Amino acid sequence: MKAEEHTSCISVVPIFNHLDKESQKIIATKAMPRKLKRNDFLYQAGDVDDSLYIVHQGQIRMTHLAESGKEQLIRLLNPGEFTGEWTIFSDTSYHEHYAQATRNTNVCMIRREDLLELLKQYPEISTAILKTMANRLQESQKQTASIATEEVTNRIIYYLEDLAQLNQEDETTIELPMSRKDLASYLGTTPETISRRFKELEEEDLIKQLPKNKIYIQSVEELLFAAR
Incomplete structure (x- = not known):
């Protein structure tokens, strides 16, 4: 160098x-x-x-x-x-x-x-x-x-909400800063569980999984309401 x-x-x-x-x-x-x-x-x-x-x-x-x-x-x-x-x-x-x-x-x-x-x-x-x-x-x-206290879906929701706060918009597209495997490790779960929960949120029209590790959130507010 x-x-x-x-x-x-x-x-x-x-x-x-x-x-x-x-x-x-x-x-x-x-x-x-x-x-x-x-x-x-x-x-x-x-x-x-x-x-x-x-x-x-x-x-x-x-x-x-x-x-x-x-x-x-x-x-x-x-x-x-x-x-x-x-x-x-x-x-x-x-x-x-x-x-x-x-x-x-x-x-x-x-x-x-x-x-x-x-x-x-x-x-x-x-x-x-x-x-x-x-x-x-x-x-x-x-x-x-x-x-320690939150169900996996809630961990995902709160993590996505933290990323969305950077854009300060209710409808937004975010980019996951890590692989699904690392995200699973960060949130204390498994890659398989991450994939299932993302699919469930997508089926509820709360998110849409996009190419290049991006996630479209139709409404951050509605996503937070989905936390159990």
């Missing part, structure tokens, strides 16, 4: 892209490249957590493996998103999840000691990181509560 690509990696990250170009160049000098092929692990549970990892190109799939062997999708990281932020708070922390490339992926790494120096120089970065961490915690709590 060339110097300009380092800067490009930094410029796509919300925690850094509010800084001026010269500051971004300084931060980019601390970034180290790492290339992953599809299915390569960025890190695994139990590995030392000592770096901030920024996705420059590609995608990282973060999962948790239960003692039973069941895999739970935590989130997908796309270009501009990052992981490893907990390294700020402890020099002896370990990863609890698995981070794996879903395709050929380029990552920028910033070591803990370099990150701490940058936070001293640019304290506003701390606020941006904490905001992201708070949003992720809220998302994780919502996901856990939904799996």
Whole structure:
């Protein structure tokens, strides 16, 4: 990864892209490249957590493996998103999840000691990181509560409603940001159940499944009323 690509990696990250170009160049000098092929692990549970990892190109799939062997999708990281932020708070922390490339992926790494120096120089970065961490915690709590208390159809409905909120329209077309298999893992069910429930919602004229992983929602309000 060339110097300009380092800067490009930094410029796509919300925690850094509010800084001026010269500051971004300084931060980019601390970034180290790492290339992953599809299915390569960025890190695994139990590995030392000592770096901030920024996705420059590609995608990282973060999962948790239960003692039973069941895999739970935590989130997908796309270009501009990052992981490893907990390294700020402890020099002896370990990863609890698995981070794996879903395709050929380029990552920028910033070591803990370099990150701490940058936070001293640019304290506003701390606020941006904490905001992201708070949003992720809220998302994780919502996901856990939904799996524990909601029937599968409701989990699907609330997930689609969250995506539809981005368009702020009652009648809308959304694109699922993950495969049906990953969606099943994220919602704590099976791909077969996801397919059945989508078909049921379609038969009730609440959604229409379109090519390229898109879903047409005739009325978000009516879809929510269908929650059991």
